[in-house]
Amino acid sequence: MEENLTNVKNKSSDDYIEIVKNITDKANVENKSSDDSIKIFKNVIDKSNVENNSSGKNPETLMRLTDVWKIYKMGEVEFAALKNVDLEIFHGEFIAILGPSGSGKSTMMNLLGCLDLPSKGVVELNNKDISKMKESELAQIRGQLIGFIFQQFNLIPTLNTIENVMLPLEFQEADSDFSWKRAEALLEVVTLSDKKYNLPSQLSGGQRQRVAIARSLAVDPKVILADEPTGNLDSETGNYILEFLSNLHKNEGKTIIMITHDPALTKYADRVVHIRDGMVDSIEIKNSEAM
Numbered sequence: 069m070e071e072n073l074t075n076v077k078n079k080s081s082d083d084y085i086e087i088v089k090n091i092t093d094k095a096n097v098e099n100k101s102s103d104d105s106i107k108i109f110k111n112v113i114d115k116s117n118v119e120n121n122s123s124g125k126n127p128e129t130l131m132r133l134t135d136v137w138k139i140y141k142m143g144e145v146e147f148a149a150l151k152n153v154d155l156e157i158f159h160g161e162f163i164a165i166l167g168p169s170g171s172g173k174s175t176m177m178n179l180l181g182c183l184d185l186p187s188k189g190v191v192e193l194n195n196k197d198i199s200k201m202k203e204s205e206l207a208q209i210r211g212q213l214i215g216f217i218f219q220q221f222n223l224i225p226t227l228n229t230i231e232n233v234m235l236p237l238e239f240q241e242a243d244s245d246f247s248w249k250r251a252e253a254l255l256e257v258v259t260l261s262d263k264k265y266n267l268p269s270q271l272s273g274g275q276r277q278r279v280a281i282a283r284s285l286a287v288d289p290k291v292i293l294a295d296e297p298t299g300n301l302d303s304e305t306g307n308y309i310l311e312f313l314s315n316l317h318k319n320e321g322k323t324i325i326m327i328t329h330d331p332a333l334t335k336y337a338d339r340v341v342h343i344r345d346g347m348v349d350s351i352e353i354k355n356s357e358a359m
């Protein structure tokens with residue numbers, strides 16, 4: 069209910085459901101031991117152990133957008149939400165996409181998340197044109213390579229905290245004992261171990277977003293794609309989430325793609341892509357060491 073109220077113009081409240089529908093394709097989840105899954109993320113919260121992996125890393129291209137257009141058709145009327153976008157995203161970088169409301173950020177997120185295809189131009193993932201991939205291949209990418217975090221959290225209201233976190237693993241048909249242990253470990257990382265059995269409606273906004281973050285990490289994806297991840301949170305909780313994402317980048321080498329309208333949220337980004345009216349206005353390099 070609350071989510072619907074804050075979500076009048078934003079279609080994304082159903083996005084997660086759409087995604088999970090799309091990732092029912094069987095794919096292999098590497099069954100790491102539960103000990104590994106705990107160790108993997110321990111240093112995300114341990115700030116004393118910041119080992120900066122972000123300098124001198126490889127500048128390999130993860131995604132490349134070449135002359136990308138997205139044209140929405142409404143009957144006779146066409147609207148170009150993205151125009152002539154050229155953009156490269158590198159493995160292991162923290163990139164922010166910054167622009168005002170209506171500038172095309174969510175449209176861009178849908179392309180970067182392989183949830184949509186461009187009307188014109190090419191989107192490549194690891195040098196492969198995504199429009200040439202089979203739906204099953206795209207589903208596997210969405211299910212395994214990318215963890216999604218949405219402004220509206222998009223938790224499944226009828227599932228409790230731990231079930232929400234386990235969901236992506238269940239879609240990958242991971243062993244249920246493994247899924248449970250991994251979800252427990254992730255809830256420990258986001259400090260929600262005491263809320264395992266709460267439904268989303270029994271959590272605060274910040275707690276819901278932490279569940280969403282834990283869920284996005286369930287399959288240990290290389291890439292985290294976050295659309296306004298702090299948009300519905302107070303500034304303190306927002307800062308916690310932002311630092312958490314930054315630590316995932318620095319300590320775990322994750323590629324973070326964060327979409328926001330707020331320049332203050334780009335403080336940990338290596339690069340900031342400024343978009344306006346569907347076009348890339350400029351690309352600002354904040355941390356040249358990362359490049």
Ligand SMILES: Nc1ncnc2c1ncn2[C@@H]1O[C@H](COP(=O)(O)OP(=O)(O)OP(=O)(O)O)[C@@H](O)[C@H]1O
Nearest residue numbers: 140142147149168169170171172173174175176329
């Ligand atoms: N399905 C659609 N049909 C027609 N126009 C659309 C559709 N989706 C988005 N648009 C238009 O495309 C433009 C970009 O929308 P988008 O949702 O990408 O903006 P945004 O930058 O994410 O904005 P916000 O910060 O408000 O979320 C807007 O002008 C919007 O009205």
Ligand SMILES: [Mg+2]
Nearest residue numbers: 173174175295
């Ligand atoms: Mg948007």
